[in-house]
Amino acid sequence: MDENYEHFSHLIKETLEKSSNLLHGGKTTIYLFPFNPDQYTIISQMSGVTAFATSNQIIVLQIAPQKYKEEMLKYTVAHEYHHIVYFEDKKDKQRDLFDYILSEGKADSFATLINPEINVPWTDELSPDVELTIWDWAKDKRYSFNNNDLAEMNAGNGVIPKWSDYKIGYQIMQDFLQKNPDIPIKEWTFMDSDEILKRSRFSPNS
Incomplete structure (x- = not known):
């Protein structure tokens, strides 16, 4: 993971910039973790990238460095960024x-x-x-x-x-x-x- 960190960071920052240009949001914090290699099925299904967003503007990313696809990483970051912006207004309003x-x-x-x-x-x-x-x-x-x-x-x-x-x-x-x-x-x-x-x-x- 360490040897790929700069590349991951570049892709994430690039995607966040594109995302914020389309939909402005507040400061977003991202935590990046490696996948457990035993999670082979999930790694395969998700092209080496999974994530979730929290209501306090945090995105937690998991990446399998040898299996991930760059486009999937960018897609996932954009998806979770949208959740972050949505949660700013809607976190207490989901009723159904x-x-x-x-x-x-x-x-x-x-x-x-x-x-x-x-x-x-x-x-x-x-x-x-x-x-x-x-x-x-x-x-x-x-x-x-x-x-x-x-x-x-x-x-x-x-x-x-x-x-x-x-x-x-x-x-x-x-x-x-x-x-x-x-x-x-x-x-x-x-x-x-x-x-x-x-x-x-x-x-x-x-």
């Missing part, structure tokens, strides 16, 4: 399942603007049947979800596929942005879930 789902869809939509050349598996277009299955599952639990439901949306179960939270969130946001191309990034970042759903084909009553 679609708030969580759309926070991921917004972050992926933003990361795609920063890094349009990379394709991540959870942003692939869904078939109509799979999309409807995830939509119905999430809509049914919108106001009664718990941590187990969040875990199932991410890991998948016998009904919905892995990364369903990211997949349906991205599809909703992409439909919204196609129908509302003139809305600024900052505005849709903080827009309420109901408003986004109403202005897309994903009506809350459908």
Whole structure:
């Protein structure tokens, strides 16, 4: 990790600069750690990069130096940066399942603007049947979800596929942005879930 630190630092700073030019946020602190090499499956699935953001403007990055892809690192930093900005306003305001789902869809939509050349598996277009299955599952639990439901949306179960939270969130946001191309990034970042759903084909009553 040490011999790659300067290169990692350059990529991270470059991505943060691009991200802040599109969506201004406060100071962001990043902690960088190496992957445990025994986590082979996760390393492979995530192209050698994982991260999470906290509500106090911290991003924790894990990188597998021999396995990571530069574009995935930049995509991940942009995704988590968007969460940081979102949390500045919304950290105490997530009230239902679609708030969580759309926070991921917004972050992926933003990361795609920063890094349009990379394709991540959870942003692939869904078939109509799979999309409807995830939509119905999430809509049914919108106001009664718990941590187990969040875990199932991410890991998948016998009904919905892995990364369903990211997949349906991205599809909703992409439909919204196609129908509302003139809305600024900052505005849709903080827009309420109901408003986004109403202005897309994903009506809350459908």
